[in-house]
Each structure stands twice: as C-alpha cells, then as structure tokens.
Amino acid sequence: MSNPKIKVENLSKVFSTEEVDTYALADVSLNILEGDYVSVSGPSGCGKSTLLSILGLLDTPTSGQYWLDGIDVSKIGLSQSAEIRCEKIGFVFQQFNLIDELSVADNIALPLRYSRKKYSRDEILARVHDCLGKVGMQNRAGHKPNQLSGGQQQRIAIARALVAQPAVLLVDEPTGNLDSRNGDAIMELLGQLNAAGTTICMVTHDPRYANFARTQINLLDGKIQLPGEGAHGAGGGLQGVAA
Numbered sequence: 001m002s003n004p005k006i007k008v009e010n011l012s013k014v015f016s017t018e019e020v021d022t023y024a025l026a027d028v029s030l031n032i033l034e035g036d037y038v039s040v041s042g043p044s045g046c047g048k049s050t051l052l053s054i055l056g057l058l059d060t061p062t063s064g065q066y067w068l069d070g071i072d073v074s075k076i077g078l079s080q081s082a083e084i085r086c087e088k089i090g091f092v093f094q095q096f097n098l099i100d101e102l103s104v105a106d107n108i109a110l111p112l113r114y115s116r117k118k119y120s121r122d123e124i125l126a127r128v129h130d131c132l133g134k135v136g137m138q139n140r141a142g143h144k145p146n147q148l149s150g151g152q153q154q155r156i157a158i159a160r161a162l163v164a165q166p167a168v169l170l171v172d173e174p175t176g177n178l179d180s181r182n183g184d185a186i187m188e189l190l191g192q193l194n195a196a197g198t199t200i201c202m203v204t205h206d207p208r209y210a211n212f213a214r215t216q217i218n219l220l221d222g223k224i225q226l227p228g229e230g231a232h233g234a235g236g237g238l239q240g241v242a243a
C-alpha cells in the first residue's frame, strides 16, 4: 500500500430546504491507499450512500476537497467528471443492473465499449476473459443474466466493474439481494480481489461483513467516529435550522 487512491479533506454535504439544512456529511477526512479495503458502516441515515456517491463522482460535495487517483476532482464540471468516473471508478451495487438482452460477456464488455478510449476487439475479448476468470465464471460467457443465480449475477456485475481496470472499486451493500451463503461467497471474492491488489471501498450495514475489510470506518450523523467514541462522542445535532 502506498499512494492514496482516494483522499478527501473536510468534506461536507448539506441538503437544504427552506426549513432545514441537513448535514449528510460533516467535515469528513479520509485516505484510501492503493491496495486498501475499507468498509463504511453506520446506522440508517448516517451518510454512507452520500459518501459513496461523492466518492463515485455521482454527486458533488457542498465543501471540502477530493483527490481521486491524484486528480483534484473537487471542482470539475459534469462532462469531465463523467469521463474520470468511467476511467477510475468501478461500481458494484446491491442490484446487479445487468442487461438481460445481452450475454454475460457483452455485459462485462459494456464499460469498454462506452469508454472514450478505443479498445480493439481483441483487447475487449482478452479483458472480458480475464475478468470472467477473476470472478470464477469462465464457463458462463455466453449465458444471459436471467439464466444465472443471484450470486452468479453479482459476480458478473463485479467483473463488469473491474474490466476498465479502475483505480477503486466502490461497492454498495453487495450482499443485499443475496442469501447468506451467496453473500458470504461474494465477500470471499472481494477479499480475494483485494489480496490480488484491487483497492475497495464498501458500504455495508452488516458488522460481520465490515470485518472483511482491512480498515473499518464508522459514520454517525455524517461524521467519522474515532475508535472508542460512543454514540454521543461524534458530535450529533447535525440538523440546523436554515437562517
């Protein structure tokens, strides 16, 4: 582990209405180093999805700074952020979001076909094959997603997230649609991918799965809880009445 793949400083996100400002994130600073595996946990509403959306360039912070793979992405425009997102971020969601009309191989190839970089047919085939191998699904390339189990579909979604060789894999409740046996298998797979060098940041509400990560972050009321801090130690009261 060496370079920060993700570095955020004093990140805040405020959702404002006429009546109230909600601090979904308040002064969050963190580094995710190359090769790290970070879990983000905490109670419902603590800011986990907001943090992952900002890290994934799907949303922008209200204030603070964010460097993704060394690039200052705090103040970039929408089109540049879409480009950087495609190149640097692999997403895995609770829903597998596969396209039923396409084969497994074509689903995995999608990020390469939509990339601004031009990939040759041979390179796409090689990368798809490599990613199928990484998730143990080499013998399913020609299947359609609806011919696969939920656990297998999540493996394909992970392969698709890896195919553009992103700087970071952002994973949101990857076991949410799976029974515990398949959920455990997906967690094993993420552990193997990390051992092979993939940098992972995963949101999970399940403490058992948070334990798979090397670094565990707990959020409470939009703030990172330091080790030993109790429910009252992280400075609650984050809902302020707008002026």
Ligand SMILES: Nc1ncnc2c1ncn2[C@@H]1O[C@H](COP(=O)(O)OP(=O)(O)OP(=O)(O)O)[C@@H](O)[C@H]1O
Pocket: 015, 016, 022, 023, 024, 042, 043, 044, 045, 046, 047, 048, 049, 050, 051, 205
């Ligand atoms: N678009 C929005 N407008 C207003 N408030 C929002 C919006 N999105 C999130 N919030 C608020 O920000 C806070 C953090 O929400 P977030 O969805 O990040 O929490 P979470 O930890 O992911 O919750 P869960 O585990 O239930 O998914 C919550 O208080 C939520 O109500």
